[in-house]
Amino acid sequence: MKPQDTSRTVSKSLHQRILSDIEGRILSGEWPPGHRVPFEYELTAAYGCSRMTVNKALTQLAKAGLIERRRKAGSVVTRPRSQSAVLQIHDIRTEVQELGLPYRFELTRRRKRKCNADDRERLGLRDAASVLELACRHFAGSDPFCLEERIINLSAVPEAEHEAFKDDAPGAWLVKRVPWSTAEHTIRAMGADEEIAKALAVAKGTACLVIERRTWSGEEPITLARLTYEGGSYALTARFTPNRN
Amino acid sequence: MKPQDTSRTVSKSLHQRILSDIEGRILSGEWPPGHRVPFEYELTAAYGCSRMTVNKALTQLAKAGLIERRRKAGSVVTRPRSQSAVLQIHDIRTEVQELGLPYRFELTRRRKRKCNADDRERLGLRDAASVLELACRHFAGSDPFCLEERIINLSAVPEAEHEAFKDDAPGAWLVKRVPWSTAEHTIRAMGADEEIAKALAVAKGTACLVIERRTWSGEEPITLARLTYEGGSYALTARFTPNRN
């Protein structure tokens, strides 16, 4: 591996440049999950530095969860993690199954369109990028559990355009394919309007928990999802240990 | 500084032991905010190791935000951070003032009592520890903004017993004094019952956002807070960049 162009990233320390280089290759998809990262001695040769320096970079990447390291076998790029690792939102299928209920979902809307001003503002899209607009209902047993409305940035995830979302719901499908680096959640309570009341089979005005999640890979926006849960049947848990290792 | 007793923490690497030792002194309050951490060369002598090893520990503590490092001046223990650094819940006073509204709060309940079974289960208290039970209304202008119900573990924070909470609301007071290491939030939507409707001056059944926050310092439970906001006027934002530095 040759060091990437680092003309923009001057004045950083060497181990940080090595870290950024590798992180860039992983987030860009050049090194997909399962790809073997060069051994320490290979990086040592590539960057012309000592082993301690590349070790520092690789150790940090491992702590960040981007790679897994094993003696003798070397380091490999990790599969994209579910968001649950950070904010304990499980994949909805898992959530439902942990309640001991059978899970199914149905896709209720699926169309490709140019992004509008609202999308651009909320997801930070540029110009007239294409997005895939989806809606989906998740069921726990025979009851609607969650209403999902989502747009996917097709310039970031072009393969979504021809995906039928038969086996995996859009969220689960994305998590499997796209490594994300930043997620922002906005959470609020809202009385169900007519449309939501109908979709979730609750009375109009019922308190609902609304979670909007925006996800980026590096600087590139990936998806914007709005999940609406009936308030009484759902709570969100987030546990933090600030930055500790 | 002498290395702490590490009989329980065998088989950890040396830099991890150094890190744990210092972290323990900070979280226990033995080294309060502003306290100067020993220089690297002092730790080198105390632990009989090389400078790289203590540097690794101190660098991690700085990344975790427990200490701040400055050349020539050494490292000092950081003031306890507001939770906003992690989950962007600001101190309520700040939240209100950012809306451009005058802030005030009133304490509506304050009593010391033995903890009951419910407290023990929810906060992980042991035996018959004493707790301080508080309730508090926060106002934005003349409108109630948030209802806060809280218990504080008096064995962890004994000085709370004689605190009047005149200038600082209980949450702000705690953040200033107690360094926390872990926080867990549970978030749900709930229709306002009679009591909440009255306290927040909204109609019964209005969708409200309820945040329960449990906080620990190391293993010791500190406080359990329940914050209830009127749904339409409030949203919570959390942004994550998983462990990246």
Added chain:
DNA sequence: CAGTGGTCTAGACCACGTA
């Protein structure tokens, strides 16, 4: 100016896990 942290080196030994 002097003292501290930031970074890096060129070695070393060991533990672990795979082959």
Added chain:
DNA sequence: ACGTGGTCTAGACCACTGT
């Protein structure tokens, strides 16, 4: 058994910053 990562050393030079 052997190759890799995990850890540590005893130096070094430099940048920053407070005095």
